Amino acid sequence: MVPTEEKDALREFAASLKSVPTRVLETAFRTGTPNTDRSRSTFVFGNVFLHLHSVRTHRWSLRWTTTMGLGIMSVSAFLIALVTGVLLMFYYKPYPEAAYQSIKDIHFVVPTGRLIRNLHRWSANIMVIAVILHMARAFYTAAYRRPREYNWLIGIGLLVVTLGLSFTGYLLPWDQLAYWAITIGANIAQSPREVTDALNLTDYFDPGGMQRLLLLGSDQVGAEALIRFHLLHVMILPLAIAALMGVHFWRIRKDGGMVRPADADALLTARPAESVTPVFNEAPVKTYQLAAIVRGRSAAVGRGQENTVPSMPHLFYAELGVLMVTLLACLALSLYSDAPLKELANPSIPENPAKAPWYFLGLQEMVSFSAFMGGVGIPAIVLIGLALIPYLDRETEGTGKWFGGPGGWPLVRFSALLGLGVPIILEAAVIRFGWLREWFPHIPQLIITAINPGTILTLIYALFSMWCIRRYQSTRAGALALFTCFLAGFIVLTIIGTYFRGPNWVFYWSPSDWPKH
Amino acid sequence: MTTTPAASRSRLDPEPVPRRDWLGLSSLWAAAGALLFGVTGMLKLPKAAVLASPSKKFKVTLPESLAAGEAFVPPGRAVAIYKDAQGVYAVSSICTHLGCVVKPNAEGFECPCHGSRFAANGEVTKGPAPRPLPWLKVTVAGGAITVDEATTVPQGTKVA
Numbered sequence A: 001m002v003p004t005e006e007k008d009a010l011r012e013f014a015a016s017l018k019s020v021p022t023r024v025l026e027t028a029f030r031t032g033t034p035n036t037d038r039s040r041s042t043f044v045f046g047n048v049f050l051h052l053h054s055v056r057t058h059r060w061s062l063r064w065t066t067t068m069g070l071g072i073m074s075v076s077a078f079l080i081a082l083v084t085g086v087l088l089m090f091y092y093k094p095y096p097e098a099a100y101q102s103i104k105d106i107h108f109v110v111p112t113g114r115l116i117r118n119l120h121r122w123s124a125n126i127m128v129i130a131v132i133l134h135m136a137r138a139f140y141t142a143a144y145r146r147p148r149e150y151n152w153l154i155g156i157g158l159l160v161v162t163l164g165l166s167f168t169g170y171l172l173p174w175d176q177l178a179y180w181a182i183t184i185g186a187n188i189a190q191s192p193r194e195v196t197d198a199l200n201l202t203d204y205f206d207p208g209g210m211q212r213l214l215l216l217g218s219d220q221v222g223a224e225a226l227i228r229f230h231l232l233h234v235m236i237l238p239l240a241i242a243a244l245m246g247v248h249f250w251r252i253r254k255d256g257g258m259v260r261p262a263d264a265d266a267l268l269t270a271r272p273a274e275s276v277t278p279v280f281n282e283a284p285v286k287t288y289q290l291a292a293i294v295r296g297r298s299a300a301v302g303r304g305q306e307n308t309v310p311s312m313p314h315l316f317y318a319e320l321g322v323l324m325v326t327l328l329a330c331l332a333l334s335l336y337s338d339a340p341l342k343e344l345a346n347p348s349i350p351e352n353p354a355k356a357p358w359y360f361l362g363l364q365e366m367v368s369f370s371a372f373m374g375g376v377g378i379p380a381i382v383l384i385g386l387a388l389i390p391y392l393d394r395e396t397e398g399t400g401k402w403f404g405g406p407g408g409w410p411l412v413r414f415s416a417l418l419g420l421g422v423p424i425i426l427e428a429a430v431i432r433f434g435w436l437r438e439w440f441p442h443i444p445q446l447i448i449t450a451i452n453p454g455t456i457l458t459l460i461y462a463l464f465s466m467w468c469i470r471r472y473q474s475t476r477a478g479a480l481a482l483f484t485c486f487l488a489g490f491i492v493l494t495i496i497g498t499y500f501r502g503p504n505w506v507f508y509w510s511p512s513d514w515p516k517h
Numbered sequence B: 001m002t003t004t005p006a007a008s009r010s011r012l013d014p015e016p017v018p019r020r021d022w023l024g025l026s027s028l029w030a031a032a033g034a035l036l037f038g039v040t041g042m043l044k045l046p047k048a049a050v051l052a053s054p055s056k057k058f059k060v061t062l063p064e065s066l067a068a069g070e071a072f073v074p075p076g077r078a079v080a081i082y083k084d085a086q087g088v089y090a091v092s093s094i095c096t097h098l099g100c101v102v103k104p105n106a107e108g109f110e111c112p113c114h115g116s117r118f119a120a121n122g123e124v125t126k127g128p129a130p131r132p133l134p135w136l137k138v139t140v141a142g143g144a145i146t147v148d149e150a151t152t153v154p155q156g157t158k159v160a
């Protein structure tokens, strides 16, 4: 009968309409609520974003001391910078003067513009800190060893691109700070000329001049440079970093997850596995075999395999937690302190002191003695040294343990003291007694270029590291010593450059002692 | 029955490349070569043939009151111009260290960025600067003085 049929169809329609939200969710996640080991597995590999993770995670990886969440913190900071950066692009105009005005508009006129800008700044800073700490974590737990050597290299690439993003972003506001920091940066890129000049080669072979020209697109920091930096900052480097991150994460899985000590399982059984496994629903509705994918019955049913737990929720909640903490930190910092904006860039009056972003101030401190060694030579040595670590240290002792390996924590502690002490003494001596040119006014330039306090520091560190290799008969011990020393030296030089250098790069105990004019 | 070459080969030996594959491979390599050639040419793209920078030559009139050995810095230019008994001369005031603009003072010049000091003739006296400040080409025609920032002249060149 027609009327009843009509009535049924209508009712069905209403029922369908009512169930739309549930149905949409169901079709999005396809495999239902993740409340059994099996559905938790399908939840992970049925989702394009989540399936970068493996379905189950080793309990060792979830101890917070294993990673301290630093890698996820780096990604989180990047994502925040990505979102806020795209929002900034609505108003930002990459032309001199217009750029400065548009940042001013963002800061003072655009609704929530200041917050977005602050968030972008702070997330960029947090990203740099997180990336450096993440690298230190990977180093100290010897996570770079076989089979993770290549992922360590990818990590170095990520560090370089992160610093590149910050450096290119620093110019965009086109204020005095930006203009002079980039002038100095571009001239550091040109500093191989110090060597070619001293050897009278510059007319034939000028890699320094070429680098600067490619970076600036002109012989001074102007509209061409701004366009280039903008392009690098919003397109090329973000794409490069995204690609590198993709490989980084993929390799983590292929290399067998997080590094863990050989006796991780023995160390873990101190705590019963049961206390971590169940989260939503204790008993699986059905029984499944290994990896919780294959149906069947076996003795292992209902228990995690090899000390693993389902990634959903154990890993994902931890990751989400780190994202929230990062976001919270960025928000708090953004509300507390505004991104700086000085006067419009003025090419005839340098900002005094002209300081780069803080993480480059250690370099700037070395550069203030000689540009090539401090700005190009030593950074290159450090990067090459970092890249070589996994190929030189082929030992196995201490893998996956903090400060693992011969020497261990006592060696790291001693290296930290030495690494802090030597640059402090060196800087104090140089600040008190002057440097080469003050002692020998007619010294050849090549010597000034080559012998930077940084060079001496590097030599002392390297000798100490060699001594450690012999003393402990272990490359790992040498690496522990060297890495710790460089980290400490970086901190000392950065602090001196940030807090103790004033106008004319003169040493001051505090900015309140700076001459006023 | 004679054994065919195929049968006498070990199964571990590589297969001989058939003619068709050879043709395919060589055209592939030819295409790759052409692409590489083209891309190499395009590598010049980021290096502009003409630099977009303002003119390096400019005219100045020195103030009447300019004392011998006192620097005159034209607004917007990083050049210090002097006039003494032997004539007019110009010294670049772009620091040879990392490009900050140096300030003329009583002894010569000082750089605000990393503390380089220069004597009045441009020689480095202190700090990290690797080269002396270059002297720039000055031409005097009638009363008009032209400075060319792009051309350096030997130290001590003064134009009457």
Ligand code: HEM
Pocket (backbone or CB within 6 Å): A078, A081, A082, A083, A084, A085, A086, A088, A089, A092, A103, A117, A118, A120, A121, A123, A124, A125, A127, A128, A162, A163, A165, A166, A169, A170, A171, A172, A173, A233, A234, A238, A339
């Ligand atoms: C894909 C992601 C990103 C986009 C689309 C983006 C876009 C932008 C834009 C348009 C600006 C100019 C506005 C301004 O100066 O406030 C800017 C500034 C800046 N960016 Fe990014 N950015 C991204 C990621 C990053 C990352 C990862 C870092 C650092 C690790 C970074 C560091 C900076 C810095 C230091 C500034 C200067 C900020 C300021 O003066 O407030 N950016 N970015």
Ligand code: FES
Pocket (backbone or CB within 6 Å): B095, B096, B097, B098, B099, B100, B111, B112, B113, B114, B115, B116, B127, B128, B129
């Ligand atoms: S730029 Fe002049 S001392 Fe560094």
